[in-house]
Amino acid sequence: MERMSACLCLVFLFLTVVAEAKYPPGDTLLPQNLDHFSFQPESYRIFHQKYLISSHFWRKGGPIFVYTGNEGDIEWFASNTGFMLDIAPKFQALLVFIEHRFYGESKPHNLAKTMGYLNSQQALADYAILIRSLKQNLSSEASPVVVFGGSYGGMLAAWFRLKYPHITIGALASSAPILQFDKIVPSSSFYDVVSQDFKDASLNCFEVIKKSWRELEVFSTMKDGLQELSKKFRTCKDLHAVYLASRWLETAFTDTAMVNYPTPANFMAPLPAYPVEEMCKIIDRFPLEASNLDRAFAAASLYYNYSGSENCFDIENQTDPHGLNGWYWQACTEMVMPISCSNQSMFQPFEYDEKVDQEDCLKEYGVKPRPHWITTEFGGHRIEMVLKRFGSNIIFSNGMQDPWSREGVLKNISSSIIALVTKKAGAHHTDLRAATKEDPEWLKEQRRQEVAEIEKWISEYYSDLRQEEQAK
Template identity: 70%
Template sequence: MASFSSYIFLIMLFIISVGVSEIKSIYLPGTYQSSLLVKKHDEKTKIPFKTHYFPQILDHFTFLPKSCKVFYQKYLINDQYWNKDGGGPIFVYTGNEGNIDWFAANTGFMIDIVPNFNALLIFIEHRFYGDSMPFGNNSYKSAKTLGYLNSQQALADYAVLIRSLKQNLSSDSSPVVVFGGSYGGMLAAWFRLKYPHIAIGAVASSAPILQFEKITPWSSFYDAVSQDFKDASLNCYKVIKGSWAELDALSRHDDGLIKVSKLFRTCKALQSVFSARDWLWEAFVYTAMVNYPTEANFMMPLPAYPVKEMCKIIDGLPKGGSKLSKAFAAASLYYNYTQTEKCFNLEGGTDSHGLHGWDWQACTEMVMPMTCSNESMFPPSSFSYKEFSKDCKKQFGVKPRPHWITTEFGGYRIEQVLKRFGSNMIFSNGMQDPWSRGGVLKNISSSIVALVTQKDLTPNLLSKQKGNMARQSGNCLRCCLVIFAVVSALCVSGPAIYWKFKKLKVKAAQSCMPCKCDCSPPLSLLEVAPGLANLTITDCGKDDPDLKEEMEKQFVDLLSEELKLQEAVDKEHAHHMNITFVEARRLATEYQKEAEKCIATTETCEVGRERAVVLYAKEMKLTNLWERRARQAGWKD
C-alpha cells in the first residue's frame, strides 16, 4: 500500500490539473548574462512576502573550526493561506543563481496554486547570490572563498533550513514539496533524490540534468535555438546565419569598430567587435528561451511569440539589404520592445541580479559542453575540455571536474536508476525550449512523470496568462493531468481495493471450503534467487493460484532486470580484464627483453671470467719461476 506522502502527491497532481491553465518555461543560465546586466526589472510579487535571514553554517561536510562560520541566508515566506493546524503542505522554491526576490516575482505558478492547498510558501536564496553572501563583499574575492559555492552545499542549506523552520513552526506533520525552474529545477530534482525524508515530491521545470558529459549531444542546445527560428521563417534563419560573416568582414576594416558602433546605435564607441557579436548572440538565444505564447516581462519586456516577431521584422525589410543590419533590427526587439531606448549600451553593464557566481560554478562542477554544428544559425564551434580547463585555471586558479555531477547525482541510464528507487517527481519541458534536450522527456514510472509540449515552451513555474492560446493549451494540459492523476490513483489504490472486495466476497460465500494453512507450498520460481524479493502473503493468500501467477510474473520482470544489470556489470568487468590482460602482456614483453639483455650480459661476463682465469694461471707460473730463480740467487724470506 502506498504511503501517505504518495497520496498527498497524487492529490496535488489532481488539483494542479484542475487549476492550471497555462504554464511556461523558466530561465536557466548558460554563458549568457550580459543582457540581464543592462536593465533592472520590476521585482514586485503578486502576494506579500516576509523577508527573513537564517543563520547558516559555512561548510556542512567538514568539521574544521572554520567550517562553523555562520552567514545569514535570505528566505521569503508567506503564510497567508496556510492551514497550519490542518497539516497544510509547505511549498519550497529551491533558489537559483540570482537574487531570490527576482525568482519570487517571476514564479507565479506556485502563488496561483497555494490557495488550493492551504500551503505555506517559502523561497530560499542560493548561497553566494543576492544577499546571502558568506563573506560579504569579499565572497567573490578568490577561490578560497568561492570554494564553498557548489550545489551540494546549497542542497544541504535547504535541508537544514527546512528542518529548522518546521521545528520552529511546530509543523513536523506538514509535507514538503520542492519546486524549481532551470538550475533551480535541477536542484529540486536532486533534492528529492538526496533528501527524500524531507521532501515528499519535486516539480522540476526546464531542468537539464542530462546536459553533462556525453549523455546529451553537445550541439543540441544551439540546434534547438536554430530550429525555433527556422520553424518561424527559413529566410529569417538564413539571414541570421549569414550575418556573422558580414560582422567579421566589417570589423576587419580600419574604421570597422566605428561602423559597427554606428550600425548598432551604441551609446559609446565599442572597444571590441565581440561585444556586438555577443549582443546579437544573446538576443537570439534568450528570445528562444522565453518564446512564450503571451506577452511576458521575465528577461525583458517581449511580445507573444517573440521569435516569430523577430522573423517578421527580418522578412519585412527590403530584399538585397545587409544581413547584419536585418539581424540588428531583429535583435533590437529583445532589447527595446518598449521603444524607450535611444541607444544601446553593449559594454560595461552592471549585475542587477547577482549572477556572476555562475561563472565559478560553470568552471568547477556545472560543466555542460556545448558546440555549434554546421546546421546551426550560429558560427560553427567546438568544445575542448583541455582549453576550457585552461581558461578556468586562468580565471579562478582551479580546474573543472567535468565528471563530478554525474558521480554525485547520476545521469547515465537514468530510466533504470530512477525506476529502482525514485518517486514523486514531475519533469516539465517544452520542445521549443533549447534546454529541453537535456531534460527528462519520457515517463520513468507511474510517479516519475515527464510533461512535454511540442509546439510551445514547457509547462513551467510562471503565472497563469490570459488569452485564447493560453486557454487552449491549458485545457489540453488539464485533461492530460486529470487522466494521469486518475490512472496514478488507480495504480496506487487499485490493488488494495481489489483484495478488500475479494476478501469480503470470500467471507460471504457459504460454499467456500476453509483454507488449509498447513499445505506445503508448490515449487516456485522464487527459489531460483531467494532473497531477491519478499512476496509473502498472509491469510493463506500464498495458495491462491491467480495471485501466485501474478506475483511470479512480477518476480520474472524483476529477475530479468537484475540479470540485465548483472550482464552490464559482467561486460564492464570483462572489458576491465581485457585491458588488464593487454597491459600484462605488454609488461611481460618488456620483462622478457630485459631478461634477454641480462642473459647476454651474463654470457659476456662468463667469457671474461674464463679469460681472467687463464691469465691468472699464466701469471702464477711466471711468479713461481721468478721465485725459484730468486732463491737460487740467495734470496731468503
C-alpha cells in the first residue's frame, strides 16, 4: 500500500499542479513543429506535446529535473519514476515529464502520413524547445537542468546531454542500451542474461523452460493439436498457431526478468518481489511426473495472472494499454537493435536475419531499416575513447540482472562520465523507482551515489554562475 500510495501521489501531483501552483500558467500541451530540421511549408504543421509538471518543491531559480519520455504514455513513466519525486525536496527542484512525440496524447492528427517524423532526433529537439520555452515562461533562464531517463528514455537522456550541453548540465541514463547497435555488443546478450537470471534462481527451472519448447512444438504435428493446446493454455479462443503460445511464454519470461524488482511492482504487470524466483518456485514445486510444458505454463501464469482473476487468457489478441505500437516503426527505421538467441540460452535459438528484417519492414511500413544511422548520429563505437575527450556529467546506471545491461556502458569513461553497476542484482531501471522501506542496501547505496553526483553538478554550476555574475 505504501508503494502504491507513492505512485498515486506522484501522478496526482503532476495532474493537479497546474490548477494549484503559481508556475507555469496555462495548459500542459505545447505546440511543436512536426519537423524541426527543414523549412518546407509542411514542416510547420503543428502537433501538441503533453508534459506533466510539478512545482510543489521548487524555489524559483532552483534546478529543473526533466524526464525524457519513452515509447508510451507519459503518466505510465511518471508513476514508475518515483526517484525524481523522492529527491526533489532536497534540491528544491521543478519536476517535468515530457511525453515522446507520437505516443500517448502527443500525436499529430494524420498519424499514418506523418510517421516519418517519428524519430529520436526530432524527439530530442522537442525536449530542447519545450525546456527553453518553459524556462522563459517561468522567468528562470538560469535554472540548471538535469535530465533523467530509463531504457529508451535513458538513451535519450544520454544523447540529449551530448547533443544539447547548452540546455542540460547532466544526465542520469538508467538501463540505457546505447551500444545495442551496429554489432558493438554480441546480439545474443539479451536472451543470455534472461537465461542466466533463471539459472541463478534455479538450475532445474532453467532446464524445465529450456525443454518445454520441444514439447510445445509437438502440438503442431498432432491431430487436433491446436485445440488440445488451447485447453492446456486456458485460452479464451482456440489458437490458430503454435507460435502464438510460444510467444506468450517467451514474453512472460523475458518481461519478468526485466522487472525482477526487489519489491512488489506494477510496471509491466502486477508482480511480487523478485518474480523470477517466484516463477522458479512454482516450477520446482511440481511433481516429477509433470510435463515441462505444464510447469512452464504455470510459471508464465504468474506474469499474466498474479491476481488470480483471469478465467482465461486472450493469447492471440494481446492488449497495448500504454500505446507502445509506435516502437515498431522506430525499430523499422533507425532503432535497429539486432537480437539473436544462442544455444546456451533457455529459449529456442535463432539468428538475426537482416534481410528478413528488411522484408518485414517493407511489407508493414514500406520502409527499409537504416542499421548504421544511430551510430552515425550519436556514436557508440569506441565510446570510451570518444566521450572522454568531449563529454561530461553523465551517469550510466545498470543492474546486471537486467537483460539490457550488457548493451549499456559498464565502465567509467572519465571522472564525470561514470558507470554505476550492481554486479549480482538490479533489474530494468530499478534505481528510478520510488524508494521503499524494503529496498535492499545495494539499491540505497546506488541512489546515494547518484544523488551525490547530481549534487556535485548543480553545486559546480551555481559556483560558475556566481563567478560569472561577479565578473560583470
